[in-house]
Amino acid sequence: MTQFNDLIKMIEEPVQMNVVENVNTPEPEPNFTKILPNLTKVYEPFNIDTFTKELYDKSAVRNQLYREHAQNISAYDIASGCIKEIVYKLSNTPVESFADSWLPVLMRSTIGTAIHEFIQTNSNQFTESEVSLKVPSLRFSIRLDNLIGQNILVEIKSCTYTDYEKIIRTRKPRISDFYQTMAYKYILENHLKEAKDPKIEIRKGTSKPKYDSYDIKTVQFIYVAHDITATDVDSFGEALQRIKDLKRMFNSKSNSFFFMTTMLVDVTNEIATPYIEYVKNKISAINHYLDNNLLPGMDDPFIDQSKCFFCMYRNLCKKN
Helix, strand or coil: CHHHHHHHHHHHCCCCCCCCCCCCCCCCCCCHHHCCCCCCCCCCCCCHHHHHHHHHHHHHHHHHHHHHHCCCECHHHHHCCCHHHHHHHHCCCCCCCCCCCCCHHHHHHHHHHHHHHHHHHCCCCCCEEEEEEEEHHHCEEEEEEEEECCCEEEEEEEEEHHHHHHHHHHCCCCHHHHHHHHHHHHHHHHCHHHHCCCCCCCCCCCECCCCCCCCCCEEEEEEEEEECCCCCCCCHHHHHHHHHHHHHHCCCCCCCCCCEEEEEEECCCHHHHHHHHHHHHHHHHHHHHHHCCCCCCCCCCCCCHHHHHHCCCHHHHHHC
16 A cells, blocks of 8 residues: 555645635725627728728828928939929928829839839849938939949839830830939939948938949830729720730730830930939029029929929919
8 A cells, every 4th residue: 555655644644724814805896987888890891982081091191201201302303393392392391281182193102112122022133222322412312223233224113004005116215214314323423422421321221332433324124014094995805905915016925024124225325414414403403492492483494384283282382
């Protein structure tokens, strides 16, 4: 019975137990404020009108945050912006509403960002990507897509099939895209030292230029078609036909990347000169107005009334 020795010992020895004294403590009162009514949540199907309102509100928040931090001239400002809107923006002029006038722009910008990331993360052909060119002396801050060595500048552009068809047919880049690349070329070749200054902070996810000198001889555009706008066609069948016509233009039925094309532009000749002069003059004009607290007049050569629909200052502009 040796295996039971410990058990017998436990039975024979008194067990030490902690005795809790009987203290008269009041029972806690129930907290009825935590009892909620038994409500049934009513769910509704997805509603496009509600979604439109959600986009409207989100675009207002997004644009307000952007405008509050927009202290520099951007590449878009140079390539496409009306100078009066730019001066309003950099002067922190209040606006009536920050919401976008055309809400599908939110989806297009998201698609465009995804296209950039898809190409950049799946290719090792670029020596530099997401290069920050920040030049405080010019109030200028831009981010170029890619560089290949010291001589090739690569710009990725998403576009509608309408623009894509025109680009393929004419073998010419969109004019605003070329202005944008000329802004990059101008900064790289003329303000590189300031852009490389390690004391100047840049946006997270970008990098300063890698080389100590650049001589951009070639600009390459990578165009990617991403959608057909509702105003371009009257039916889905017509949209499919447009895509088939584009395939025929490439003379390829099996090209799985028919919606992507590249275009090389030689800028060693005089083709770049007038565009770079435009860039320099526009930057100078913007800084002149800001330094002297002036607004551009309607006779300014950089006024662009075709941008009024999208401008957040259009009502204010009419008064001035």
